[in-house]
Amino acid sequence: MTAGYELTAEQQDILRTIRDFVDRDVLPNVSHYDHNDEFPTPLVETMKELGLFGTTIPEEYGGLGLDLMTYSLIVKELSRGWISLSGIINTHFIASFMIKTFGTAEQKDRLLPRMARGDVRSAFSMTEPHAGSDVQAIRTRAVLDGDDYVVNGQKMWVTNGLRAGIVMLLAVTDPSAEPRHRGMTTFIVEKEPEVSDLPGLTIPPPLKKLGYKGVESTELVFEDFRTPASSILGGPDQTGVGFKQFMAGIELGRVNIAARALGIAELALENAIRYAQEREAFGKPISQHQLIQAKIAQMATKIRAAELLLLDAAARKNTGERADMEAGMAKLFATEIAEEVALDAMRIHGGYGYSQEYPIERLYRDAPLLLIGEGSNEIQQLLIARRLFERHKI
Template identity: 50%
Template sequence: MDEVLDREIVDAVRRFVERDVIPNASALEHRDEYPHAMVATMRELGLFGATIPADFGGLGLSFLTYARVMEELSRGWMSLAGVINSHLIMAYVIANHGTDAQKKYFLPAMARGEKRGGLALTEPHAGSDVQSIRTTAVRRGDDYILSGSKMFITNARHGTMLAVAAKTNPHADPAYAGISMFAVEKSDRGPTVSRNLDKLGYKGIDTCEVLFEDVAVPAANLIGGAEGAGFKQVMSALEVGRINVAARAVGVGQAAFETAIRYSQQRTAFGKPICQHQAVQLLLADMATRVEAARLLVANAARKKDASERCDVEAGMAKLFASEACAKISLDAMRVLGGYGFMADFPVERFYRDAPLMMIGEGTNEIQALVIARGLLARYPI
């Protein structure tokens, strides 16, 4: 896509956020209510096809533009970016690793938002350690029988299908060589979405436990058509997810900064607006600097992904820095607002509750640091 069209899409999302999201997000979030109307508008804007290639009906956005869109959505309400992220991780896996038949069947419907996907990777005992998953897939005739459980699954209830990681060879050595990915469409035969999980933040979006109790999945839905490729497939897709999470952190950080700097010019203390007090100015300068630094790291990772280069280090750096910056910025915004920052009438307390998700989601920041270090050691051999 050309730069003009990319800019028009970002501008359209910004108008949507200003018109529909910011005025309504807090009420929906406090009720933990799924934003059906907002999701419908995102579908109309084509965001469910944001990074799906135009050949399959998607917008074919660059990852740089996609990151800007996610930042804008998160500036309004971070949960909305989660609806898109899990869906497009699944789409990425299919687009880059699926068979031709899988691409033709799934991607056009996903681009239209008719099929809405999620990623079923995490399990109750296996989070960042993906190799330790226990869900199995056993070939039986023309089907695979999936058995196991998944935890913290976004889009599980309101989506229509999941990209599921399962072990087709539980005895493989190394363990990751036994993992395969399946495109599982929900039906009355399963899987079972057992319960919505009650969370500190990231509310309004369905995050669920999902049970696979001998669920039959057509062998044709084995992504790529070959067993044992699932680990590499999902790891490449998680680079996209980490760019998304980092962009979310930039958006929430930007929103917290904007709330703080506006309030600081309206609130007076000791005879003048608090923005004229040096202590507040130091907070504002630090907040703005961290947001801008995070934004540049996200852009750097997105550009490498656009160039089809490996970007696990850059995506890890962006996710690590941006999420930690977001947590500090949201807390500093609360300091600027004082008691009002602690009140549910102001959005800062929501930013503060949402920020930890970015430090945990798509691999904890401790895992990001290890990924970064190992990547750097590989780049600087002696």
């Protein structure tokens, strides 16, 4: 389904390859990985071979150099298999976008080729135990000491925090700055992957979660951790612009979340359509009961509308124009409907929807994360309204 946006033959080929991968390798195995909360190493290896870690990294750095629309449709296809697969590449994608957009030539030349191959994976860390939505309230401090910055503070909910070799870290370098965001700086922290006890950096065991299994979400505890001034994104003089760099990254993250929501909703609908034709009640398939038909019609219509919003946001962001309102609308709508569609699919499956035998209970556990992550839906609404009042000021 392309919702009226023309896809090139190349885009169609790529998406078909991902769908084949999902149908062949992911869907038959996802229940095992999800219920055991196991990192899907073989699937990640295939994703590397497919070049997915370099999806939007320019070809000159060894990536596929694909546009944002293709990327978002890839994320949708992967998420139709399992949102944790898109979680594994999302923070990597945001990090590579930030380095591509704001990095020095040295940072790009050294890091992007390794990132494109998936040899090194990346995390994106701004949230702290006391501050999520209110990013400007973060407290992690980085203080210049000779050629290094010394970092102290605690980060929370770092997706890929343990396995990442690169962490895009937002820290306060000037606590007296007004507004506060002008005192924030992005560091490209390079660390050894899969080691939880590094000099100055401790990574406690992964946080236990309702869903979004298999991919780790961790805390990062910095105690006199040293990182060179040259690790500042864009070079040592680029202090005070970290907040803006992170917001640019998260705008893309919102398109990604909308795409993930669509993947969940599509799989829920597919299963509901199939099950409704197989299951009989009162002498006929439940697909012939009109209340079930109404549910299916509502689910499909919501999905179609969400897909149009997603493609609209991706197309606008592709042009380089400001797209925070469009990305916010896509994120808000697609994630709200994903939760509703997952629940409707569960109702259609009756008791079996609640059983681990079917994928619906997983979709139902995975969907709510998307209401919260990359800026909660309450925050999206504030942002959309703010932009509207700016555009239509009297």
